[in-house]
Amino acid sequence: MRIGIVGGTGGIGEGMAMRLSQTHEVRLGSRDLSKADEASRECRLAVEERGLPCTLGGCSNQVAADFGEVVVLAIPFKHLIGTIESLSGLEGKVVVSPVNPMERREFFTYVPPEEGSAAQLVQRLLPExxxxxxxxxxxxxxxKAIDEELDYAVPVCGDDAGAKQTVLNLIRGVPQLKGYDAGPLATACMVECITPLLLNVARYNKMHDVGIQFH
Ligand SMILES: NC(=O)c1ccc[n+]([C@@H]2O[C@H](COP(=O)([O-])OP(=O)(O)OC[C@H]3O[C@@H](n4cnc5c(N)ncnc54)[C@H](OP(=O)(O)O)[C@@H]3O)[C@@H](O)[C@H]2O)c1
Incomplete structure (x- = not known):
């Protein structure tokens, strides 16, 4: 499958690119082509020096959006609207939002937009x-810790059954990662607000990179 990552030079973009480019065609996008090339070169090196295959390439965000059958918006919430408005041609595509609208006050807290969640905001801006x-x-x-298995659960929300299945299949292609249908896009707020919870748990219990599993 062809996957384009918009904002691919960030932590999530690079990490997803390193894992997914072992089995899919992945393009890592940026506003700055040289930054995309550099990030993609470093990620490719990390994968290939472990003897693993890698199909990664760097490009502009628009080229990543054009390239992907699945396009991941790996952008901080505060830059989401501007980034989406700068892109064209996403009609008909599967657009994945990993975006968590949250703030760090005296603790991390969920701050959703008026649509109810970042994912619903994306759907409003990209109705097609x-x-x-x-x-x-x-x-x-x-x-990014590609020597370790990703033994976590990934809840998936969406209104299009085919698109949701495509993403669930992507998840199931990553060793140990488990995808779960969490309902329509209207439930995305419940998924997005897990991350500030995890960050608070990490902070108050002196833990790192806390994740979830469903049993
Ligand atoms: N970090 C995590 O552990 C984590 C986990 C789960 C979900 N998420 C979600 O995933 C998304 C990405 O997180 P991240 O930590 O990877 O973000 P990040 O590293 O802070 O930023 C990602 C990319 O966004 C681009 N960007 C920065 N400022 C921008 C602007 N003004 N306009 C357009 N693009 C801009 C940059 O790419 P260029 O400068 O190359 O254009 C940057 O590399 C967030 O919404 C976050 O909530 C993050």
């Missing part, structure tokens, strides 16, 4: 795209 909320709850450092 098949928006799926996924990958909200895995820390970037865990994605």
């Amino acid at each position: 795209s098949k928006v799926v909320a996924a990958f909200n709850v895995i820390a970037a450092n865990r994605w």
Whole structure:
């Protein structure tokens, strides 16, 4: 499958690129082409020096959006609207939002937009795209630790059954990672607000990169 990662030079983008490019065609996008090339070169090196295959390439965010059958918006919430407005051609595509709108006050807290969640905001801005909320709850450092298995659960929300299945299949292709259908896009707020919970648990219990599993 072809996967384009918008904002691919960040923690989540690089980590997902390192894992997914072993079995899929992945393009890592940026506003700055040289930054995309550099990030992609470093990620490719890390994968290939372990003797693993890698199909990663760097490009602009627009080229990543054009390239992907699945397009991941790996962008901080505060830059989400501007980034989406800068892109074209996402109609009909599966657009994945791992975005968690939250703030750090005296503790981490969920601050959703008026649509109810970041994923629903994305769907409002991209009415012709098949928006799926996924990958909200895995820390970037865990994605990047490619010598370790990702033994976590990924709740997936979306209104298009086919798009949701595509993302669940992507998740199931990563060793140990388990995808779960968590309902329609209207439930994305419940997934997005898990991350501030995990960050608070990590902080108050002196833990790192806390994740979830469902049993
Ligand atoms: N970090 C985590 O552990 C984690 C876990 C789960 C979900 N998430 C979610 O995943 C998303 C990405 O997180 P992240 O930690 O990877 O973010 P990040 O590293 O802070 O930023 C990602 C990328 O966004 C781009 N960017 C920065 N400022 C921008 C602007 N003004 N306009 C457009 N693009 C801009 C940058 O790419 P260029 O400068 O190359 O354009 C940057 O590399 C967030 O919404 C977060 O809530 C993160």
